[in-house]
Each structure stands twice: as C-alpha cells, then as structure tokens.
Amino acid sequence: MLLKNCFPVLLAFVVLTFVSCKKKKSDNPAPNVQEETLAFTLPDIQLGKYNIAMDSSYALKVNVTSKMPDAGVKVMLSVVTETGAIPLAQDPVPDTKAPQFTINLRHLKPLKTYEVTVWLSSLGNTANVTTHQVFYITNKSDQ
Incomplete structure (x- = not known):
C-alpha cells in the first residue's frame, strides 16, 4: 500500500528532475550587426556643376565618410556624353576596403563634356547603397 501511495509522487519527482535538467536548445543565432549607412564625398568636385580636366584623364578622389563595411x-561608375x-x-x-581611394577617368575626348555618376555599394550588405553623385567634367585640352 505504501508503494501505491508513494509511486505517483516519486514518478512526478523524477519527471520534474529530468525536465528541469534538460539541456536548453539555443534558437538565437548571433545577432545580425547592422552596417552604418554608406556615405561618401568627392572633395575636388563640385556636384551638379561643370568641372575641368586638363587632359584626357582625371584622378577622381573619393572619401568614404561613414564607417567602412568589414567586407569593403x-x-x-557611369560616364556618358552630356548631349547624347x-x-x-x-x-x-x-x-576596396580603404576609406580614401582614387578613380581614374580615362579617354576623355578634347573639348567634350561628360556626365559622371558615382555610387558605392557594401559588399557585405547589398541593400546598403549610397545615393548617386552626379557631376560634369570637360576636357579643356585641344589635343
């Protein structure tokens, strides 16, 4: 009789012990680190205005002003003629992973104006894209 009265209590105690000591499953992966929104400047350029190249090439300096993404x-780059x-x-x-770098524009024809569009995209997060920066450049050489 004692066994019939104590058995349910003992069984409940054993089940509770196993349930409470059961290893918990980790469903939380490492938190996704959000990248800072990309931003950059073109220090030697007047955006939306006409700039001058003295020959058929131009070294365009770019400064990334936001935190550089780990993946780079x-x-x-888009260069098109202004008129056509x-x-x-x-x-x-x-x-690149460098916060400052240079883009070399080449093959600029004499006395011709080009519309140049530059934008950046994170290699680690394809949704992190800068706004397009547009300027015009004219090769003022006559050769």
Whole structure:
C-alpha cells in the first residue's frame, strides 16, 4: 500500500528532475550587426556643376565618410556624353576596403563634356547603397 501511495509522487519527482535538467536548445543565432549607412564625398568636385580636366584623364578622389563595411565596398561608375548620353568605356574600378581611394577617368575626348555618376555599394550588405553623385567634367585640352 505504501508503494501505491508513494509511486505517483516519486514518478512526478523524477519527471520534474529530468525536465528541469534538460539541456536548453539555443534558437538565437548571433545577432545580425547592422552596417552604418554608406556615405561618401568627392572633395575636388563640385556636384551638379561643370568641372575641368586638363587632359584626357582625371584622378577622381573619393572619401568614404561613414564607417567602412568589414567586407569593403564596390564602386560603380557611369560616364556618358552630356548631349547624347553615349557611354564612354572606363577601366573597371576594383573593390576596396580603404576609406580614401582614387578613380581614374580615362579617354576623355578634347573639348567634350561628360556626365559622371558615382555610387558605392557594401559588399557585405547589398541593400546598403549610397545615393548617386552626379557631376560634369570637360576636357579643356585641344589635343
């Protein structure tokens, strides 16, 4: 009789012990670190205005003013003629992790004006893209 009265209590105690000592499963992965929104400046350029190149190439300085993403940034560049929107082929710009770098614009024809658009994208988060910065550049050489 004693066994019939104590057995349910003993069984409940054993079950509670196993349940409370059971290893907890970790469903929380490491928190996703949010990247700071990308921003950059073109220190030697007047945005939206006409700038001068003295020959067929121009060294365009870029300063990333936000925190640089760990994976680096991809640089996108578009150079088209101002009047006909005809693309001017440029050398590919390599991905970078440097907060300051230079883009070399090449093949600028004499006395011709080009619309240049530059923007950056994070390599670690494709949704982190800067706004497009647009300026015009004219090769003032006569050769």
